[in-house]
Amino acid sequence: MFLIPDPIGKFFHRMASPPHFYALTEKLMPWLTVFFLLLLLPGLYGGLVLAPPDYQQGDSYRIIYIHVPSAWMSLFIYVVMATAGAIGLIWRIKLAEIVAISSAPIGASFTFIALVTGSLWGKPMWGTWWVWDARLTSELILLFLYLGVIGLYGAIDDKRTASKAVAILALVGVVNIPIIHYSVEWWNTLHQGPTVTKMDKPSIHISMLVPLLLMAGAFKLYYVIAMLQRARLELLQRERNAQWVKAMLGKRA
């Protein structure tokens, strides 16, 4: 591990130990929840109450405070999943595998939320629930990629093997996502006339931007909380015969 600085290497080694991870995340959880609420509540208040209505879209633009962070998260989580999968494949770290597979359902949910809020926003703006807009379409394909990952994990009985399969698939997906995204964008510009497909991107006003960034931070923390919870459960399930789990359960009982 000569390429990686020593403290980081140590951190990974310590985190890779399941009992340590379990204890540490248990201690972190309340803090994460507090920070999550500290970002979420001002974000919601700022977005839904303080920010002025848009001069064209009125109040319906406020859905971006859910929609945009979800769309960001959907891509972000896929990259996290692929990275964790790669770490799991290369260094055989069990916890990285667990983080990868615990991320998949959360990423799929964020993608789904982005799609639903996008179409809810589209109804008053475009007049239809669904437009084959480039971004919506690539989100839809991203959802299929997530479902493929979840489906593959469910289909393989041995969970170690399943984690490897999922990691390979996620890596293939992460190479393909930019290709798919740009081909869909290209397809869209050729097939569709210049309809109102994108929100204009001139500088968004600061009173709208701040709540948006707060919400983005809140969503990130929510992801970390949800992912860690799933990872802890998955860890307990996989390690149910290990000594430390038995000792811990014995202590609690």
Add this chain to the structure above:
Amino acid sequence: MSLSHAFFAIIRRDLLLALRKRSEIANPLLFFVLVITLFPLGIGARPQLLQAIAPGIIWVSALLAAMLSLDSLFRSDFDDGSLEQIVLSPHPTSVLVLAKVTAHWLVTGLPLLLMAPLLAVFLGMPQTSIGILLLTLLLGTPVLSLIGAIGVALTVGLRRGGMILSLLVLPLYVPVLIFAGNAVEMAGNGLPVTAQINILIALLLLALVLAPWPTAAALKMSIS
């Protein structure tokens, strides 16, 4: 045995096996023809509508036919154990996988190419775009086989891998579908299609270089 020897030995073996089991060649081809025949029956014999959507129909059918044929890529080798021999051999698995994919494409992809002009005439496609259709199929179907190989390698150990395979593979087929379908459509309107063809070539080269690696890794995972 040198690497190129092993490469061609695998191709020869797979072609020989395919010739002895001709149904494996015929099935995807028949599927391709049948699906395309169903479209006029489903939407009515409206020549103009059919002509307009012909590139999309042909390409979506080719996609589905390619996907259906994927199962035969590693299945019999997995069942009789020769897949393990391939993985155990001293040569890099990725290169041997490439040989298997090449043989598979020759057996299942190439026939689609030969059948396509007939189907184009069925759907009333303009003469000018038939050449481009063949070119896109020539460049696109190998990509489908290469990407599909990853999906099959991941699912070959599963008893009911069929449904999950389509979920894994079809989203990854989207770029090929977009560029190939669009090239044929544009050619029908007499527009230049060099950009689309160049991108298809790029996709083919990328898939040729990159796809065998995850396929080999997935195969090793599947047989372990």
